Amino acid sequence: MFQLFKKSKPVKIRSYDGNKKYGVAAKDLKELLKKGCKSLQLPLPGAHVCLYSDGTKVTEEFFVTLPDHTELVLLSREQTWGGVVCDIGQLLNTDRHADGLIEAAKGLLSDEQSPKRRKILTDLLLNLEDRSELESREEDEEWFKGIDARFKTKSAYMKFNCESRIRGYMKEVDDASKTIQKAKVRAEFLKTSKSLVEMLKTARYNGCYFDRTEKEPDRLCTQEGWFTCQGSFDQDVCQSLHSINPYGSRESRIVFSTWNLDHRIEKKRTIIPALLEALQNHNTSDVNLTYFYGLLFTRENLKLVHIVCHKKGAHNLLCDTKKIFRQAGKTEKGSQKAKGRKRRLV
Structure with a gap:
């Protein structure tokens, strides 16, 4: 009979406290232990091998089944291995x-x-690499790479970042005027748009949401700069517990730009069309601009969400018809009609 020769199996091996990997080829576990102990200068008695990935102990039978170049950890008698962590x-x-x-x-x-x-x-x-405790450009130049030199602090830039998003929403409102055919309706819509801009200027475009130096009720982050995903429009909390601190590093700042200020009641599908419809037969003074302002630009209707939690399908949420028009305006009109009826009776 011919003796069958085992083929050597190449594996990668490291010690318990070493980061460097060594390539070892062995026909069986016994040979692997012998070569490994020599390379890593460990005592052979009591030495054993585990899978680097999950800590499974490698037996002679298990060794035969291992794929080539499997990562292993060589341990002395008293040592144990719990896996990659x-x-x-x-x-x-x-x-x-x-x-x-x-x-x-x-x-x-x-x-x-x-x-x-x-x-x-x-x-x-x-x-x-978190450097969130640093605030100025001088302290953390790496964080400010690619940012205009006029921004001297992280908070100032983050505030501007939020303002830019809100300005973008206002631009979408302005763009809607291009779809209006009737001159009178367009004129009323432009009045409405101008009023909304004035409200935004007063609120400084709500840049406080991203500014960690603002007071707690106004900002969306902790004092250190941590933001937490608020979950998709139809959930109360984020099921994945997403969080991020864009103040910590340049990479985190860039990743944060993919997070969305998502409208629960949708801006393009619902809010702007409802505003246009309200102005078809009414003046700007009849419309409850405070309600529309809240839906378009504030936390009343905005949720900060991780890109994974941003559902782009139809939300199927409608504006509250009871809030679209100013109640005071309706009351005033009702009073005028009542006075007219009284005059006629007299």
Whole structure:
């Protein structure tokens, strides 16, 4: 009989407290332990191997089934391994300075292939690189890259960012005037638009929503700059618990630009058409502009949502017909009609 020769299996191996991987080829677990202990300078008695991904102990039978280049951890007798998060926890328990932790985390991430581990390390890096306590351009120049030089603080830029979004909503209202055929209705709509702009100027375009230096009832973030997703239009809270601090890093600031101030009652599908309809047979003075202002530009109808929670389908929510017109105006008209009837009776 011919003796069957086992083919060597290439794997990647590292020690419990080491980030560097070593390529080892072995025919069986016994040979792997022998070569691994020699490379990592560990005592062979009691040595054992676990999967790097989830900490599963590798037996002789299990070793045969491993795919080539599987990542393993070689452990001494007293050591245990809990999976990919183990070395991250060990990293955080060290006394390294923040910059040292960042470099170490980048080292772990540099050649990592595991999606789960890459996600954990990426999130860790974002937190380690957090510089939210810094406010001025001089303190954190990296955060301000690509931002106009007139902005000297993070809060000033974030306020401008929010104002720009609100101005964009106002532009959509103005653009709706182009669809109006009747000159009288268009004239009333332009009056309405002008009044809304004046209301926005008084409120400084509600830039306070993104400004962490504002008072708590006015801002949407914590004093440190953390924003929490408020969930899709049809939910009370975000089921995924999304949160972000755009004050922390340039990357977080850029990612935050994908978050939406979403209208629960939709702007284009519902609010603007309802305003146009109200002006077909009424003057601007008859319309409850405070109600429409609240729907278009305030937290009364706006929700800050992560892009994943932004549902772009029809919301199927309508304006409150009882609030579209000014009640005082109706009362005044009713009084005039009553006076007219009284004169006729006299």
